[in-house]
Amino acid sequence: QVVYEQDGVFIHSSCGKNDDQDSLIAGILRVIEKENEVVVDWRPLDETLDTSNILCAGKDSSSVVEWTQTPKEKCSRGADRPSSYESEWDMVTTVSFKKKPHSNGDATTHANGESKWSFLFSLTDLKSIRQNKEGMGWSYVVFCLKDDVKLPALHFHHGDSKPLIKCLEKHVALNESPHDERVLLVKTQKSLSQSFENLFDESSCGLLQKWKKDPYIVTMGKFSKVTNYIVGSLRSNDPSNQRRPPSEMADFLNDTIPGLKINQQEEPGFEVITRIDLGKQPEVSRREPVSAEEWAKNMDSEGRILDVDYIKQLIFKGGLCHTLRKEAWKFLLGYFPWNSTKEERANLQKRKTDEYFRMKLQWKSVSEEQEKRNSRLRDYRSLIEKDVNRTDRTNKFYEGEDNPGLILLHDILMTYCMYDFDLGYVQGMSDLLSPVLYVMENEVDAFWCFVSYMDQMHQNFEEQMQGMKTQLIQLSHLLRLLDSGFCSYLESQDSGYLYFCFRWLLIRFKREFSFQDILRLWEVMWTELPCQNFHLLLCCAILESEKQQIMDKHYGFNEILKHINELSMKIDVEYILCKAEAISMQMMNCKELPQTVSEILGIENSSATPDSDTGEDESAAELSCPTSLYQSISTPVVAANGTRDGAQQAAETPSLAPA
Secondary structure (H helix, E strand, C coil): CEEEEEEEEEEECCCCCCCCCCCEEEEEEEEEECCCCEEEEEEECCCCCCHHHCEECCCCCCCEEECCCCHHHHHHHHHHHHHHHCCCCCCCCCCCECCCCCCCCCCCCCCCCCCCCCEEEEHHHEEEEEECCCCCCCEEEEEEECCCCECCCEEECCCCCHHHHHHHCCCCCEEECCCCCCEEEECCCCECCCCCCCCCCCCHHHHHHHHHHCHHHHHHHHHHHHHHHHHHHCCCCCCCCCCCCHHHHHHHHHCCCCCCCCCCCCCCCHHHHHCCCCCCCCCCCCCCCECHHHHHHCECCCCCECCHHHHHHHHHHHCECHHHHHHHHHHHCCCCCCCCCHHHHHHHHHHHHHHHHHHHHHHHCCCHHHHHCCHHHHHHHHHHHHHHCCCCCCCCCCCCCCCHHHHHHHHHHHHHHHHCCCCCCCCCHHHHHHHHHHHHCCHHHHHHHHHHHHHHHHHHHECCCHHHHHHHHHHHHHHHHHCHHHHHHHHHCCCCCCHHHHHHHHCCCCCCCCHHHHHHHHHHHHCCCCCCCHHHHHHHHHHHHHHHHHHHCCCCHHHHHHHHHCCCCCCCHHHHHHHHHHHHHHHHCCCCCCHHHHHHHCCCHHHHCCCCCCHHHHHHHHHHCCHHHCCCCCCCCECCCCCECCCCCCCCCCCCCCC
16 A cells, blocks of 8 residues: 655756766655555656666565666566565565676666666665755755665655655654754664564675674574575685685674673683683483372472472473473463462462453554554564464464464464563564463463563563673683683684574574473473573583584584584484583582682582581582482483484483472
8 A cells, every 4th residue: 555655756866977967867756555564665757667777675685686687587587576575484674785796886877878776675674864954955865774775865856755754754753863953763672673584695795794783583584594505605606706704704793792702712710711620520310201190299288389499300300291381381480489379379360361361452452543553563463473474383283274373372472562562572482482382272371471481581582682692601601611622613713602502592492402392491491400591501511512523523614503503403302401410510519610600500609619517508509419319321422413322221210209
């Protein structure tokens, strides 16, 4: 639907060239409402315009594409473009100009000397609008996009730009710049940019610029394609084109998160860490999942959990049988208080049900007319609908069309936008909700469990990326303590920034393990045992397992990225849990654990020493690091595919009794 149209809008294409008689290009400017977005479109009036000279930001590219095909190529490209343009998985994004190799920076020129341009862009990519002062000739506007690319100035020979600005303000919030009254700034949301991006058909530099601009989108949307494309695009068949140095690529990635300075050898404290001998990793085993009988035995007649520490220890060591998850996850996530009775929990559910449906009614009752004036709600809805349609669709709970699971997934995410409108919806949240809804099979319970989970994960999705920044720095400290040699090797390959762990941390390994393995992994992590930030030790366990192959085969920057990414769905969850637990015991038993690491893991300095004054302290230390409960197993060896190779099967762990 065209919501704004103005003719007599000119591009002055040859400003400053006195000899050029064709400096004014008349065109029509339109603002068009599409199903999921609003675009601004300017096209010249000349109907004989050759499409080889159109600059168009299509959904299959993040750049304005300047078509330079031969006549034959034009036919094939013309047939391809519509389906790609309307592709569900793509979106109009950042617009920038690509120059023809033979153009020497000039605009596209016909044989007759006429210069013609056309462009369109999504309002989600608009950064600012510059206007001229009133009474200073023709009214004009200059659109500046989020990558700081400025589109050609549009001069309004008929009327002025005020109706355009008024139209745009219905879809985006515009504020006058405090530094220049002629500039209108688009008010940005607090959450991250929220869209998948197609990462094909662009140079490696452009791809890295995408990573630098928004690592969340690149990581979540097309991480495997990033990997393959970096490797392919940087190995040109033309020997005259030199490969982009890995150090230069690493600099792009290092600049992604401002303030992220890790793995610097000269940083105080690292030299001390590298001299610490942690000793041999202990051998640990895991037990069978907690059964319904074990759970019931640890509950009194009123439904209270008798020994919370004991039941958490059981869950940490073996996870839960699936029939228990629907109840136990509510405790693990904090929806149910551990000391509550069955009656108290029933009353809580009743109150939370009322609260949930009040929030759900808020977005359900928004009319179409109201939503037209609420761009953020439209954006949230649009992105949720796209992501829901591609979340865990191979799982029977979500497969097929008109699946009730998909409807619940959509409704819960929309209601969460009402619960936390500042954050709203950010890509990746559907990954966190999907397993929770699968287990709960109840809209209200799933919502409040998801709220509790998001309380833990909130900083991961905030625009400043403070959560991700902190975790990457902490992971660097832990990995350096564990294996300084491996850290040094990663640094020598410009991989010391650990950017390849970004997706692991962002959505807690959701796309690295199978769906059923994620259920086991998450419930173990939610026990908060054996220390805080156990998920960082899981990262260390995976990286240490892959260290030998990475170093023996002398993997460089691109190979490391590719190798780590291809571990997805190949990692043995039980082995990695054993290894991470062994690392935690190794660090907690260290007598000279650095203060930084102690703080990351939440270990008091005294807990790292074997001396205890009272039996009570010994009991507490045993609970934090219950080596007496662990049955020794042979340390498994990780094969190249991330699975156990020749590992001996652990004997079943004896039943544990509460102290």
